[in-house]
Amino acid sequence: MKLKMFILFSVLSLLFAGCAREKHDISFNVGGAPAEISVWQEVVREFTDTTGIRVKINIQPTDSDLRRQGLVLPLAAKRAEPDVFLMDIAWIGQFAASGWLAPVEISDKARAAFFRGVIETADTYDNRLIGLPVYIDGGLLYYRKDIVKKPPDSWEELVRICVENGRQGENPCFVWQGAQYEGLVCNFLEFALANGGGIIIEGNRADINTAENREALRFMAGLIHKHKVSPPDTYTSMREEESRIAFEESGALFQRNWPYAWGIYSQEGSPVKGKTGIAPLPGFKGKKGASTLGGWHIGISAFSKNKEAALRLVEHITSYDVQKRFAIKMGWNPGREDVYDDKDVLEASPHFKQLKEVFVNASARPNVPYYTRLSSVLQKHLNAALMMKTGAEEALEAAEKEINAIIREYEK
Secondary structure: OHHHHHHHHHHHHHHHHHHHOOOOOEEEEEEOOHHHHHHHHHHHHHHHHHHOOOEEEEEEOOOHHHHHHHHHHHHHOOOOOOOEEEEEHHHHHHHHHOOOEOOOOOOHHHHOOEOHHHHHHOOEEOOEEOOEEEEEEEOEEEEEOOOOOOOOOEHHHHHHHHHHOOOOOOOOOEEOOOOOOHHHHHHHHHHHHOOOOOOEEEOOEEEOOOHHHHHHHHHHHHHHHOOOOOOOOHHHHOOHHHHHHHHHHHOOOEEEEOOHHHHHHOOOOOOOOOOEEEEOOOEOOOOOOOOEEEEEEEEEEOOOOOHHHHHHHHHHHOOHHHHHHHHHHHOOOEOEHHHHHOHHHHHHOOOHHHHHHHHHOOEOOOOOOOHHHHHHHHHHHHHHHHOOOOOHHHHHHHHHHHHHHHHHHHHO
């Protein structure tokens, strides 16, 4: 179905492009809801008025997979357009390794305005800056501040609070993303990193079946089966929206989700408006918590025939004023760290103070060209462990074996 939608969208885009016969200097691929597209059109119009550089906006679908396909096809064919485009953070490794991204050449002073950890782990490849964050995400802990006076410092304390409040079994306490999809990998990384583990890829080998990772995966399964503080459908249906709705409607005390949920909980009519707090995700006892980095980044095609103009557009979109507008008008989390201290931004969104702390310490997923395949393998085996079809060690051992086989394919 997605492929049919993509083909239809591509044909319509070509027809409209042909009818418009628009003269332009560079093109910019971007997707999103109508309100988002309106903002992009406004930003691009201002850029043209200021610089005289004409930009054609190619509107992509909202669906992330279709947007990726819409970029892979022209880039793989080495077409000159699009010149500039937005990328999900999970695509950057593949695009960079394929030679599709031009260096983003900005000064050290300009670079210092962004979250250092973000651009070093997500936007740097072979010691070259090949993208910049436009808006970013990270896993957060939502909690019912009307019931829980202080967010837990550790995962063990979260379980204890749930048990003490009688939130077990059919009365869930903690909802998170455990279905077989990318969100499960993000959740696993957060638990694993919070236990001193993670996915280590060095040279041509991945280390995944480690003691730290096994303990983290057992704890995740234990939330459902042992402690019974997370609902049984965690591993069958819990994605972002399912867990968000469950937190809002089921009376759960805790939820792991992305920052977007905060805007929904703050709206009039939400049952948890004024009752919800946010905090960094906890670590295991004596260890620091971790947050998986998400978000959208901007890149320049290696095949663009006007890279100078493309770079100027990238600099405009990631400028302080535009990033500030994204924060206030759209509620987006800026890629620039300095915007989080802006008094107007904090007045509009006081929770940005907590978000800054989360993003400073957020960790990127492995920046490798085969990440999509790696993730698919992990999703399958992690979900099996949550369902108790396999043990943690068996699941991670199988995942490690398959992922190392994938790495060997890429090393040939």
